[in-house]
Amino acid sequence: MAKGCGHAAGLHTGELPVLASATVGARLWLLIEHAGPWAAYLDECRLPESIHALIDRASSLGIRCQLIRRPDHRKPDPGPFHVFVGYAVGDRPWLAEGHFDRPEDLDLRSLVDGVVPESCILVSEPVFLVCTHAKRNACCARIGLPLVRFLAEELPGGVWETTHVGGDRYAANLVCLPHGLYYGSMSQAAAIAAANAYRSGEVVLDRYRGRAGLPEPSQAAEHFVRSHTGDLSVGGVAVESSRSDGDATVCIVQQGGSARFRVVVEPWMMVCPSSNGTFCSEEITTYRLAELSPLAPVPA
Secondary structure (H helix, E strand, O other): OOEOOOOEOOOOOOOOOOOOOOOOOOOEEEEEEOOOOOOOOHHHOOOOHHHHHHHHHHHHOOOEEEEEEOOOOOOOOOOOEEEEEEEOOOOOOEEEEEEEOOHHHOOHHHHHOOOOOOOEEEOOOOEEEEEOOOOOEHHHHHHHHHHHHHHHHHOOOOEEEEOOOOOHHHOOOEEEEOOOEEEOOOOHHHHHHHHHHHHOOEOOOOOEEEEOOOOHHHHHHHHHHHHHHOOOEOOOEEEEEEEEEOOEEEEEEEEOOOEEEEEEEEEEEEEEEEOOOOEEEEEEEEEEEEEEEEEOOOOO
16 A cells, blocks of 8 residues: 655655665666556566566666656557666766567676676666656655656656655655666756756755665765765765764765765754644654864875
């Protein structure tokens, strides 16, 4: 059964912090075009057994699987099934597209190794996903559907509806591939600004959840360094190392290829007030900055 849409004040409006909330387990991606209907979970969807076997095989290799469909809900062309595979690791991520007669012909081992699978072709333009998975959360459809239709008009051919991406409370959610950048609580204006920035190789910090595949404290550390330095280039900030220190996490973050910072972040629990002044039962975990200090530059 789908969850209801949240009524707490600030949910879905951009008023609550969304930083460091991108899905941690999403460094490798498999997007399968399927017009639906979509059940609450992928293993409950009415798919050919060969597609279920592909999803099981991908999941066993640590690949995140998503069903996608066109915003106009046009059914895929009959014949070979259509996929995107994405390698959202490091500073040279990539996305490739393929059509296959048999799902078992898709070489997922190559994807794990960072190699474009045979019969797939690299995609030169970004792909944008908007979660519209109503069976998981009603908000994802109520807020996501108008957003995906708007974006599809602005960026024809590059925008897809998708199943659950994680973080229902942040609907509408936008994912930018191949880097796996997550945005949440998106309005139309915020979404087109984020999409255009990504097409130009930059991020927008407003409503930026972080980069998928990174631990949440690392996402927070990168966010605070970007905020401190003003570096918005997609690849301009990266965590070099991290370690736990009690509840805190100490990260060494590179910025601009030479500057380095020691960043300490701490978890911070927020109680979300409801619209009528009471409190909802769910606490939101985010991060706060405890320390940010410059270190010696990276040796030339």
